[in-house]
Amino acid sequence: MENIISQIQQIRPSLPISMVQLQDGDSLNDAWLKYGVEGIRHAINDYLPEEPIQELEMLNGYKIRFKGKLATYIVIGLAMDMQNMKVTLNVIDNATEKKHRLKVDLYEFTNVQHQCRELSEKQGMDSDQLEADLILLTDLLERHRDSLIEAEMNPITELYSEKELTPKAAEKAVEFLSKPQLMENIDRLLEQSGIIGEEDNRRTLFVIASSYKMPRLLHGLIQGTSGEGKSHLLNSIGKCMPQEDVMSMTRITNKHFYHYKDKELLNKLILIQDFDGVEPDAQYAFREMQSAGFLDSQSVGKDHFGNLVKKQKRIQTHFASLIATTKAEIYYDNMSRSVVVGVDESQEQTLRIIQEQNRKIAGITNSDSEEQARQLLRNCMRVLRSYEVVNPFADKLMLPLEAKMLRRLNSQFQNFVSQITILHQYQRKTDDKGRLVTTKEDIRKAVDIFFNAIIIKVDELDGSTRQFFERMKMYVRKQPKGTTHRFMVKDIRQEMNIGTTTAFKYFKILRELEYIQIMEGSENKGLKYVVSHWDDMTKIKAKVRDDLNRQLDEL
Numbered sequence: 131m132e133n134i135i136s137q138i139q140q141i142r143p144s145l146p147i148s149m150v151q152l153q154d155g156d157s158l159n160d161a162w163l164k165y166g167v168e169g170i171r172h173a174i175n176d177y178l179p180e181e182p183i184q185e186l187e188m189l190n191g192y193k194i195r196f197k198g199k200l201a202t203y204i205v206i207g208l209a210m211d212m213q214n215m216k217v218t219l220n221v222i223d224n225a226t227e228k229k230h231r232l233k234v235d236l237y238e239f240t241n242v243q244h245q246c247r248e249l250s251e252k253q254g255m256d257s258d259q260l261e262a263d264l265i266l267l268t269d270l271l272e273r274h275r276d277s278l279i280e281a282e283m284n285p286i287t288e289l290y291s292e293k294e295l296t297p298k299a300a301e302k303a304v305e306f307l308s309k310p311q312l313m314e315n316i317d318r319l320l321e322q323s324g325i326i327g328e329e330d331n332r333r334t335l336f337v338i339a340s341s342y343k344m345p346r347l348l349h350g351l352i353q354g355t356s357g358e359g360k361s362h363l364l365n366s367i368g369k370c371m372p373q374e375d376v377m378s379m380t381r382i383t384n385k386h387f388y389h390y391k392d393k394e395l396l397n398k399l400i401l402i403q404d405f406d407g408v409e410p411d412a413q414y415a416f417r418e419m420q421s422a423g424f425l426d427s428q429s430v431g432k433d434h435f436g437n438l439v440k441k442q443k444r445i446q447t448h449f450a451s452l453i454a455t456t457k458a459e460i461y462y463d464n465m466s467r468s469v470v471v472g473v474d475e476s477q478e479q480t481l482r483i484i485q486e487q488n489r490k491i492a493g494i495t496n497s498d499s500e501e502q503a504r505q506l507l508r509n510c511m512r513v514l515r516s517y518e519v520v521n522p523f524a525d526k527l528m529l530p531l532e533a534k535m536l537r538r539l540n541s542q543f544q545n546f547v548s549q550i551t552i553l554h555q556y557q558r559k560t561d562d563k564g565r566l567v568t569t570k571e572d573i574r575k576a577v578d579i580f581f582n583a584i585i586i587k588v589d590e591l592d593g594s595t596r597q598f599f600e601r602m603k604m605y606v607r608k609q610p611k612g613t614t615h616r617f618m619v620k621d622i623r624q625e626m627n628i629g630t631t632t633a634f635k636y637f638k639i640l641r642e643l644e645y646i647q648i649m650e651g652s653e654n655k656g657l658k659y660v661v662s663h664w665d666d667m668t669k670i671k672a673k674v675r676d677d678l679n680r681q682l683d684e685l
Contacts, residue, residue, distance in 0.1 A: 150174055186270050196270065198263030200224060200256055205267075208275060213237075215271060223255060236268040294505055295512050303509040308556040313575055316553075322503035325366045326486045327479045328359075331471045333579045335367045335452060336507075337549050338469055342375060342450035343397040344516050344552055346545040349420060350452045351405075351465065353593050354473035355632055359483065360454040361403055363473060367452060368401045370507040375399055377449075384411035387419065387445070388427045395419070395447040405455035419447040420467050466535040469542050469583045472593015517555060519548035521568040527577075527681050530674050533587040543584070547576040570685050577678050585671055590643060596667065598636045599645060601626055606661055616649050616658040 135147055152161045152173055161170055187195040194205040204220035215236040222229050230253060234245050242264055250257035295303075309315060317333055325332045331352075338348040354360045368376050378401040387395075402408060408416065419425050425445045433439045453468065489495045524544055533539050551558060551568045558566050586593055605625050609615035623633040637659070640646045644663060651657040 184266065184270070186274055194271070194274070196263075196267050198266065200259040200263050203263065203267055205271065208271060210275065210279070215268065215275075217271070221249070221260075223253070228253065234264075236264065236271065295509050299505075299509050300513055303506065303513045304556060306506060307510055307513070307553070310557075312554055312557070313550070313579070316507070319503040319507055320366075320370065322499060323366065323370055323507070324486075324500045325363065327482045328363060328474055330579065330582050331363065331473065332367070334469065334471055334583060335363065336370065337546060337553070337579065339367050339371055339399050339450055339452060340511060340514075340553060341545070341549045342371070342399040343448070344549060345518055346548045347420075347448065347450050348542065348545055348549060349450060349468040351468035351470045352452065352454045352473060353470060354454075354456065354475060355594055356456050358473050358475050358594075359479075360456075360473055364401055364403070364452050364454045368399065370504050371399050372508045372511050376401065378403065379407075380404070381407040382409060382412040382416075384409045386412050387415040387425055388443070390445050392444070393446050395445060395449055398449040400449050400451040402451065402453040405453050405457065416451075417467055419445075419449070420451070423447055466538045469546070469580075470586050470593070471583060472586060472597070475594060475597050514552065514555065517552055517560075518563075518565045519551045519568060520561060520563075520565045521547055521551075521573075523568065523570065523573055523685050526685055527573065527678070529584060530588050530677065533584060535587060539584070539587050543576070543580055546580050547573055550576045550579075570682070573685070574682055577682065581675065581678075585667075585674065588670065588674060589667065591639075591645075595636055595639050598626070599640060600667065603661060603664070613664060614660065616660055618651075618656050618658055620656070 131149065135149075138145065138147060150173055152158070156164065158170070161173065165173075184197070187197075189195055189204075192206060194208070196203045196205065201224055202222040204222070206218040206220065207216075209216045216233070217236060218231070218233050220229055220231055230249060232245055232249075235241055243261065246257045246260045246264070249255045249260060306315065313333065316336060317329065320332045320336060335350050335352070338350040341348040352360045352364055365378075368378065375397060376399050380403045382402070415425055424447055427443050427445075429441050429443070430438055431441045451468075486495070490497075521544065524547075529536065529540055529543060547568060550572045551566050554572065555566055558569065558572075561567055589596055591599060602622055605622065606613060606615050606617065609617075619630075619633050619637055622637075623630060626633075637646070641648075645661065645665075646659045647662045648657050649660050
């Protein structure tokens with residue numbers, strides 16, 4: 131016997147082997163003569179492992195197979211109405227392989243018993259065993275349906291976090307967050323994850339997105355013309371956040387937010403792919419959630435006695451958000467609540483993107499390296515704790531008074547400083563109240579990363595229009611008459627290689643703000659323009675930066 135076991139283990143090492151000791155030291159033949167087949171079966175069953183747990187087998191989206199003791203059952207269609215479990219069943223007899231079809235509500239026990247008796251009388255199947263199979267099938271289908279409903283309510287569960295954040299991965303994330311030059315290291319990972327160029331924007335948006343479960347929330351608005359990489363930038367940042375906490379939205383109807391459950395929008399990062407997809411009433415609800423942290427709705431319903439009564443529903447919210455838009459200006463109240471960034475639309479950035487696209491197609495770029503960078507950043511977010519932050523230098527720094535929406539901009543900047551401190555929590559001290567204490571280095575980092583967002587609020591033009599106007603001024607200066615050169619829309623369109631609609635949009639904005647004016651021509655033959663306001667954004671940026679650096683040096 132030992133020799134036989136040894137040979138079997140050499141052929142199939144993973145095969146479980148049990149040795150059965152028959153009564154009185156009998157051989158198998160003796161046992162059969164004494165006790166018959168049933169006696170041997172009972173002797174063997176005592177040594178067999180427990181039967182495997184019976185599970186459902188998903189054949190496709192419409193069919194489920196379950197192998198019972200008496201028959202195999204093919205479930206076609208499963209009602210998602212929680213009050214019943216109506217199914218169409220194909221019952222295949224294990225002994226004869228005959229197929230029987232029937233419709234039954236598995237929650238109607240008398241109906242189930244009736245069907246079992248029918249099959250027993252007409253097909254000779256064991257009624258009791260058939261009923262036992264169907265009862266077990268009902269339990270399994272109920273569990274499966276509950277999991278489908280749970281998945282629909284929460285598409286990505288905590289299992290995603292458990293899969294990625296192993297003890298070793300958590301240790302690696304903490305080690306990463308404890309190293310000096312943290313923001314520089316994060317920036318390198320963002321580049322490795324596939325965000326090419328956009329150095330300032332990617333750092334700004336990462337800090338904004340990382341605030342989604344912290345006490346002081348931030349919201350970002352990405353502006354740019356169509357096809358310049360807004361959605362890519364938004365989604366790339368979203369992939370670097372824990373996927374169980376990210377909610378991506380494309381079209382949002384007026385009542386969309388009112389249908390969420392009480393705490394479904396707590397500690398989430400919301401990505402809105404295009405602000406044009408948000409209907410007006412939804413915009414109002416969204417900014418109320420940003421400011422108040424809840425959304426109230428009142429409706430009329432009936433009480434237990436049929437009387438009309440007022441009903442109130444409150445949805446608790448706590449989220450950060452990133453929104454992409456092609457609009458130069460959106461509704462003032464929505465815009466003021468967000469840190470505005472403009473995508474880089476320069477020729478140099480276009481070349482960088484094209485080179486990276488070609489490298490991916492050529493198989494030069496390592497996609498595994500990109501995913502490793504994202505996974506490390508996601509785990510860093512998972513190991514961060516929510517802290518209150520105290521900034522002892524908050525009253526020592528003043529933003530430019532020329533900035534638009536200065537009150538909210540100042541609040542956003544202070545929240546940004548707090549978030550920089552939270553990202554450095556493994557390197558910062560806490561006070562006697564358990565609050566993280568901001569350092570001068572945190573403020574300096576915040577000013578450096580947040581600087582372009584400040585300039586956008588100082589500048590009268592939005593980011594895309596400013597880039598267009600600067601390129602227009604460069605074109606005009608190169609002409610023989612210099613700053614007095616008169617130009618047409620066609621000249622600028624051909625110089626910048628942009629579409630007619632885009633060019634007219636920018637000309638309209640610049641005319642309304644009196645940066646250019648019409649000098650001659652007509653709508654039919656074409657209008658000629660001159661630049662009437664030659665601002666120097668380089669000097670303005672230098673002045674703002676020098677003023678902020680002076681204040682930082684005085685801390």
